[in-house]
Amino acid sequence: MIMSFAFGIIWGLMIFNIDRFIVTSTGKGDGTEAITWEEFKGAIPRIIMGAIIALTISKPVEIRMFKTEIDVKLYERQLEAEKKFKEYATENYEDRVKLADDDLAKVENQRNQLQELLLETTRKFNDVANKTVIKYRSRTDDEGNIITYKYEVPHPSIKSYQSQIDKISNQLAEFDKNNAEKLRKIEKYRDQLLSEKENVLGNNKQVAASLDGLLERIHLAHEVAGFWITLFITLLFMAIELTPIFFKLMLIKTPYDYIEENIKELIKAEQGIYVLYNYYKDKEGQERDLVKHLNVDKVIDAQKDARDIERKLALYALEQYEQTMKRRIDMDPEAFVKLNDQKTNGG
Numbered sequence: 001m002i003m004s005f006a007f008g009i010i011w012g013l014m015i016f017n018i019d020r021f022i023v024t025s026t027g028k029g030d031g032t033e034a035i036t037w038e039e040f041k042g043a044i045p046r047i048i049m050g051a052i053i054a055l056t057i058s059k060p061v062e063i064r065m066f067k068t069e070i071d072v073k074l075y076e077r078q079l080e081a082e083k084k085f086k087e088y089a090t091e092n093y094e095d096r097v098k099l100a101d102d103d104l105a106k107v108e109n110q111r112n113q114l115q116e117l118l119l120e121t122t123r124k125f126n127d128v129a130n131k132t133v134i135k136y137r138s139r140t141d142d143e144g145n146i147i148t149y150k151y152e153v154p155h156p157s158i159k160s161y162q163s164q165i166d167k168i169s170n171q172l173a174e175f176d177k178n179n180a181e182k183l184r185k186i187e188k189y190r191d192q193l194l195s196e197k198e199n200v201l202g203n204n205k206q207v208a209a210s211l212d213g214l215l216e217r218i219h220l221a222h223e224v225a226g227f228w229i230t231l232f233i234t235l236l237f238m239a240i241e242l243t244p245i246f247f248k249l250m251l252i253k254t255p256y257d258y259i260e261e262n263i264k265e266l267i268k269a270e271q272g273i274y275v276l277y278n279y280y281k282d283k284e285g286q287e288r289d290l291v292k293h294l295n296v297d298k299v300i301d302a303q304k305d306a307r308d309i310e311r312k313l314a315l316y317a318l319e320q321y322e323q324t325m326k327r328r329i330d331m332d333p334e335a336f337v338k339l340n341d342q343k344t345n346g347g
Contacts, residue, residue: 019053019241022046035249046245054238062225062233063217069224070217077216093197100190107179107186114175118168271295 063070222230268275272295279290329336 015053015057018049022049022053022245035246039249043245043249047242050241050245051238054241055234057241058234058237059218059221061237062221062230063214065233066221066224070220073220073224074212074216077220078212089197089200093193093200097190097193097197100186100193103186104183104190107183111172111175111179114168114172118165118172121164121168272298 225233272293274292274294276290276292278287280288282288
């Protein structure tokens with residue numbers, strides 16, 4: 001709340017100063033009630049700036065005016081966003097969990113096939129385990145008589161079944177050994193996906209609640225208010241912003257305006273500013289004023305005169321020096337020649 005309050009003050013002062021600058025910088029035109037094209041053309045930049053400010057101000061006010069209706073619509077949007085987010089997250093994670101379940105089911109099916117084969121073989125083994133086969137054997141006693149007797153022996157397939165059981169048991173143990181690490185990784189990955197899914201769904205409400213920005217409220221304000229009400233509010237603020245500009249262009253000069261112009265001209269005169277209005281035309285044929293800064297020209301002229309005096313004095317000094325040297329040469333020309341020879345020879 002403190003940050004919002006501070007920002008509101010800064011924003012209000014900024015808009016106020018920009019608006020004040022736009023209105024105060026707009027001249028009174030030609031002093032008549034009619035707004036000519038030249039006056040309007042000169043005010044176009046200020047009109048555009050005023051329209052931008054009006055649009056900037058109207059939207060927050062519009063949002064505040066329809067706050068109750070916007071809050072209801074916004075809550076509906078948040079519920080829809082929450083539902084869509086939940087569906088998206090569920091679908092996204094369910095696809096990956098399904099892939100992990102398919103991998104687990106594939107390994108589990110292979111193991112179940114071995115277990116079923118082991119169970120079937122064990123059942124068959126148990127069926128023949130209690131069965132025996134009757135065999136007959138004959139022998140001759142001491143007196144030479146042939147004696148035949150019968151005896152029972154285990155079923156001949158029991159060894160085959162036992163061998164199959166051992167083989168399948170070894171295959172099952174080898175299968176468990178080879179796939180233990182794979183199953184552990186798949187189950188860990190699946191648990192991780194489910195945990196992430198729960199975390200994402202847990203943040204669902206928070207994500208939906210974040211759908212509360214300025215842009216969303218502006219869209220909802222347009223939906224709630226409709227085109228015409230929104231246009232009316234915007235035009236109202238544009239009228240508030242642009243009316244002072246047009247009024248200033250329509251104002252007729254009063255005695256106060258002439259007094260103000262007189263004061264400004266006096267200030268210019270005191271500061272040495274001389275203006276020749278509509279003195280020349282530029283390349284586009286637009287009349288321009290010629291502004292002369294008399295104080296500046298005075299300083300420049302003084303500087304020029306000082307430079308001229310310095311130059312004249314330097315020339316006079318050189319002339320006097322020349323006359324002095326001439327008199328010395330006339331008095332003793334040989335001494336001057338010897339002195340020059342010494343200078344030439346480096347003496």
